Amino acid sequence: MNASASGENEGLLVRRIKNGTVIDHIDAGEALNVVKILGITGTTQEALSIATNVPSRNMGKKDIVKLSNRELSKEEVDRIALISPRATINIIRNFKVCEKKGVEIPTLIEGVVRCPNPGCISNTHEPIRTKFRVLPGGLHCCYCDWVINRDITGHII
Amino acid sequence: MPTRHIISIGDFDRNDIDRLLDHAAQIDERNYDGNALCGKILAALFFEPSTRTRMSFESAMARLGGSVLSVGSVEACSMAKGETLADTIRVVSGYADAIVIRHPKEGAARLAAEFATVPVINAGDGAGQHPSQTLLDLYTIRQSMPIDGIDIAMVGDLRYGRTAHSLASALSLYNARLHTISPTGLELPANLAESLAEKGMEIIEHDDIRDVISTVDVLYVTRIQRERFPDSASYFNVASSYRITPELLADARDHLIVLHPLPRVDEIDPRVDDSPHARYFDQSRNGVPVRMAMLMQVLQ
Numbered sequence A: 001m002n003a004s005a006s007g008e009n010e011g012l013l014v015r016r017i018k019n020g021t022v023i024d025h026i027d028a029g030e031a032l033n034v035v036k037i038l039g040i041t042g043t044t045q046e047a048l049s050i051a052t053n054v055p056s057r058n059m060g061k062k063d064i065v066k067l068s069n070r071e072l073s074k075e076e077v078d079r080i081a082l083i084s085p086r087a088t089i090n091i092i093r094n095f096k097v098c099e100k101k102g103v104e105i106p107t108l109i110e111g112v113v114r115c116p117n118p119g120c121i122s123n124t125h126e127p128i129r130t131k132f133r134v135l136p137g138g139l140h141c142c143y144c145d146w147v148i149n150r151d152i153t154g155h156i157i
Numbered sequence B: 001m002p003t004r005h006i007i008s009i010g011d012f013d014r015n016d017i018d019r020l021l022d023h024a025a026q027i028d029e030r031n032y033d034g035n036a037l038c039g040k041i042l043a044a045l046f047f048e049p050s051t052r053t054r055m056s057f058e059s060a061m062a063r064l065g066g067s068v069l070s071v072g073s074v075e076a077c078s079m080a081k082g083e084t085l086a087d088t089i090r091v092v093s094g095y096a097d098a099i100v101i102r103h104p105k106e107g108a109a110r111l112a113a114e115f116a117t118v119p120v121i122n123a124g125d126g127a128g129q130h131p132s133q134t135l136l137d138l139y140t141i142r143q144s145m146p147i148d149g150i151d152i153a154m155v156g157d158l159r160y161g162r163t164a165h166s167l168a169s170a171l172s173l174y175n176a177r178l179h180t181i182s183p184t185g186l187e188l189p190a191n192l193a194e195s196l197a198e199k200g201m202e203i204i205e206h207d208d209i210r211d212v213i214s215t216v217d218v219l220y221v222t223r224i225q226r227e228r229f230p231d232s233a234s235y236f237n238v239a240s241s242y243r244i245t246p247e248l249l250a251d252a253r254d255h256l257i258v259l260h261p262l263p264r265v266d267e268i269d270p271r272v273d274d275s276p277h278a279r280y281f282d283q284s285r286n287g288v289p290v291r292m293a294m295l296m297q298v299l300q
């Protein structure tokens, strides 16, 4: 009964959802950062399941995030590219994969990361969202030109 | 022009700069209409003191027949008490045809431009941009020589000296070669040096001004601030070895010019003031025609 046991196991890890979004092929260990960069917190309504270090044929190990009753927009999806460029997105409607797409590195990200420069106007109480241009060398603050070139997840708001 | 605001010299391409400097030169020859901005109002919002920059903008506006609502740093701060800069800018947009802003936070002018319904000119935001200074530096160089291909030595605090940073960036558009001479710990920031090199600029570090004094065309001197050093003895030690003196300039090329964004403290010996190399007072005076050209660009 090996097959059925592993099937049960699989069922527990990646239970099917009726409607929502499945983010697959996340780099192992990055699932929580994916959740963070999407702005999903303890106060959001959606049912969320996270599987980490799932064996994967192509990646060795991968993480999976499932989000019920919410379809992520392209802007939200593309933020994931900053931390896990191989991730794939499946939009689920009535248990069926309706759309499957990769993530693309965005050119501009707003309201996602905080500027590390304490002298930057975006770190005051002004009514603005942080704004960074995504360039090969890193994320450039549109206000003060500061560059974040490592540990992007450490700067997520 | 990419926008009607003037926020960062980085928003200018070579043509934009040349056109503005040409216009400033025309103005300098008194070839302008003294009523060009008659009826226009400039709001000068200075959230930190900078008497020279403010007076220079006021003078520029007055020479073009316009008027200025000047708000000093103390009033600006009390005006802004509890209010966001965004709100202040929205309100002041209703009082004036253009806003010139100086603010201690980096990116403040960029933010102001987002909320203003009139053009915004950046007169310095924290350690960030100060485009009118860069334009008048370029203008002063151009009065003495073509900017293309010059050898410029930047001396002093190149780490925090924002005027040096943005002048260096602008000079990368003119194939200038940059020589840097700065105390340990006050060198040009590595990321800036990298980005200048990417733009094709050759940067050469030196330990001593004497190594380059006989080969450069421009000496750009910046202030070394006492508070960057642990004690006054080490400050005086460093400051004296970076001081520009007539003896040092004896080896300079005839056409070498000495620039300084002012105010100076000990960086330039007052005996240099009468030398034909000294151009820092012209540089400061050039702020008026350059700012007149800037105001006409955004207000006409």
Ligand SMILES: [Zn+2]
Pocket (backbone or CB within 6 Å): A115, A116, A117, A120, A121, A122, A141, A142, A143, A144, A145, A146, B107
């Ligand atoms: Zn910033």
